[in-house]
Amino acid sequence: MLKLFHPILKWVCLCCVAAVLILSLSSQTADTQYQRFNKAAKVSGLASSSESLDEEPVGSTTDCLPETDEVRPSFFVESARCKIPYVDPFEAEAMAIFEPQQFETCSNESALVTPIYDVSRQRYLLVINETLASEKLNDSEAEFNCYYQEIRRDRQHDSYKKMERKYFSQSYEVPLHVRGLMVACHRLGNESDVLQADAYSLVQYLSPPPPGLSLEPAKRKPSVIMFGIDSLSRINLRRTMPRVSRFLAGSGWYELQGYNKIGDNTFPNLMAILTGYSKESAQKKVCDWQKKGCLDKMPLLWKDFRNASYLTAFAEDEPHIETFNYMRPGFVEQPTDFYLRPHLKAFESGMDTWKCRNCSSKYCIGRRITSSYVYDLARDFARRFVDERPVWGLFWSNSFSHDSFQMPSKMDDYVLQYLLDFEADGVLEQSIVVFLSDHGSRFGRLTALSSGFLEERLPAMFLYLPPWFRDQYPDYARALQLNRNRLTSNYDLHNTLKHIIELGGTPDGAALPRAADCPKCQSLFLPVDESRSCEDAGIPVHFCTCVPFKRLRTQWARRIAPLVVRRINEYLAGRNLSNICAELTLKYIHETEIQIGLDQSFDDVPVAEVATYRTMFKVHQNTADFRATVVFNNLTESVEVQVPTISRLDRYEKVSTCVDDKTDKLYCLCKRDLKDEHSR
Known part of the structure; x- marks a missing residue:
């Protein structure tokens, strides 16, 4: 009997062993997947509490897995009048098109000439690395000369003037009036044999603060440093810059997850922050910002800060697309105490520039990364003055984020280092810091995703409050924490900055006017109404x-997009552009959606006579x-839409070269720029 069943028993035993092995391997695989998920959860900032959703450790975004429904919140904002859906930065469709970029240096070479700030003398000294010069000359007996050219502002064109060469020797003391300079060293007797060229913007010491300016906590005016990166959504920040994101989740930082832009591109969003006006309203109520001299008349916030005894600074990279100069006349008078534009235009014009493989903007100017000129100015400006007087500065970078949603991943450690410098220099002990962007990606592959809108x-949008401020104004800190998941806008930030100016009193004792184009907007140091709507926050419906x-799949919904195309053509005709801009014809409709009420069933949307729709085509x-x-009116077959609110979702700078107006460029496909005859 035993012999009869022996083969069967043997077979059963083998099956059992195989089953155990399979279960063991499955368990190991599950453990590995669990560990990977835990790592992704940490990098993604997942936690059991919504208060710690953004606390991710340093880690690679390539290790991230999609977040699960069990741990992620449903909304950034959830109220009776506003529900902003939560977006997982690491969702599969986003990660499928995201390729982390590697940081690249512009030069591995040391500086031949460096401006060193002598604190005791409050002066810059030009220090020459003579050892490096000898190496470059490849001759210990050879000699060299170094010179600098001062860069001054050209008031007529909001540009620069390059002054005559001035030769200098070791530890030359730079005159106080020199704010920007280009330096070069060449072989003695051969000016064309340049050993190295470089350029610097200097934060020269200014006169002591006015008497009576108090640093006592009760009367103290906090410094404000605004650190801006163009085209960076709060979602893409977490995806591309996990180290920076983790830093911004630290103590004292407050993220506004319901911060919603009010305009299409940089100009309207910064105008709302800096003036309290929309760009259209400012043009009607103040002056035409397309005309020279108007921007000087605008009630820009830096004027209020200066009137309150602040030193001011404004720096932006990529001079050809700067906020106040792209298709606009710029400033006649220098707008702030320290102003980078003239220097950077000269540096860009007089030095070699380089674009990295996936870059459309200039990645390097001379030996350094383009944005470093902005961030170095921010660091030196704060370092020089923040201990003795209040300062305000806006430091804005376009160069590594404007044209690619992936490029910020190249700069994660780079940007983090500047934030760490602020911390090490004690700037975070003294100052309110605003880390912000103007909008997210406006074109490209990211906008085509389901989360693209x-x-x-x-x-x-992140705000940092220093410890002394939180102690002095605990109610303001609590309000900022409360407002984390409430709807906020650019106009609220405008009011907050004015609130900061008023702390300790204003020169005339009067309150500053709040945002003109948003009567219901307020300081973020006060609790925002939970039931707020976009209209309350000054955010246009688009x-x-x-x-x-809700996406519509019915045939009748296809009637809307052709009407919008017609309106665009009518707009171009009304602007007398039909002779140079192509008449647009519909190719296909990506999707059409209908707006539904927050209290309405998503599954039961009746066809209304008049309703709001969103169409992408x-x-x-x-x-x-x-x-x-x-x-859209179903009965009259008509659409109401302001053409300048229609978003362009692809890059257009090379196909709208026949028009100069920034808005016209969105809708004008120049006949001379069409890709083929069929398109004409």
Whole structure:
């Protein structure tokens, strides 16, 4: 009997062993997946509490897995009048197109000439690395000369003047009036044999603060440093810059997850922050900012800060697309105490520039990364003055984020180092810091995702309050924490900055006017109404992320996009541009959605006579993509839409060269720039 069943028993035993091995391997695989998920959860900032959702440790975004429904919140903002859906930065469709970029240096070579600030003398000294010079000359007996050219501002064109060469020797003391300079050293007797060229913007010491300016906590005016990165959503920040994101989750930082942009690109969003006006309203109520001299008349915030005894600074890279100069006349008078534009224009013009493989903007100017000129100025400005007087500065970078949602990943450690420098220099002990963006990605592959609408409209917004400020004003800190998941806008930030100026009193004792174009907006140091709507926050319907839309798959919904295309053509005709801009024709419709009420069933949306719709479509001409929010009347077959609110979703700088107006460029596909005859 035993012999009869022996083969069977043997077979059963083998099966059992195999089963155990399979279960063991499965367990190991599950453990590995669990460990990977835990790592992704930490990098993604996942936690059991919504208060710690953004506390991710340093780690690679390539290790991230999609967040699960069990641990992520449903909304950034959830109230009776606003529901902004939560977006997982590491969702599969986003990670499928995201390729982390590697940081690149512009030069491995040491500086031949370095401006060193002598604190005791409060002067810059030009120090020459003579050892490096000898190496470059490759001759211990050879000699060299070094010179600098001062860069001054050209008031007429908001540009620069390059002064005559001035030769100098070791430890030369730079005159106080020199704010920007280009330096070069060449072989003696041969000016064309340049050993090295470089350029610097100097934060020269200014006169002592006015008498009576108190640093006592009760009367103290906090410094304000605004650190801006163009086209960076709060979602993409976490995806591309996990180290920076983790730093911004530290003690004293407050993230506004419901911060919603109010305009399409940089200019309207910064105008709302800096003036309290929309760009259209400012043009009507103050002056035409397309005309020379108007921007000087604008009630820009730095004027209020200066009137309150602050030193001011404004720096922005990529001079050809700067906020106040791209298709605009710029300033006649220098706008702030320290102003980078003239220097950077001269540096860009007089030195070699380089674009990295995936860059469309200039990655390097001379030996250094383009944005370093902005960030170095921010660091030196704060380092020089923050201990003795209040300062305000806006330091804005376009160069590594404007044209690629992936490029910020190249700069994660680089940006983090500047934030760590602020910390090491004691700037965070003294100052309120605003880390912000103007909007998210406006074109490219990210906008085509299901989360693209939200990515574009939810810029990064973090505020840091120093310890003394939190102790002095605990209610303000509590309000900022409360406002974390409430709807906020650029106008609220404008009011907050004015609130800061008023701390300790204003020169005339009067309160500063609040945002003119948002009567219901307020300082973020006060609790924001939980039931706030986009209208309350000054956010136009096209940019509002509060109200849900449902995708329509019915045939009748296809009637809307052609009407929008017609309106664009009418706009171009009304601007007398039909002779140079192509007449647009619809190629296909990506999607059309209908707005539904927050209290309405998502599954039961009746066809209304008049409703708000969102449609995304492509035209034949250069396959350009657009997204419009419109009011459509089913009975009259008509749409109501302001053409300048229609978003362009693809890059257009090379196909709109026949027009100069920034808004016209969005809709004009120049006949001379069309890709082929069929498109004409």
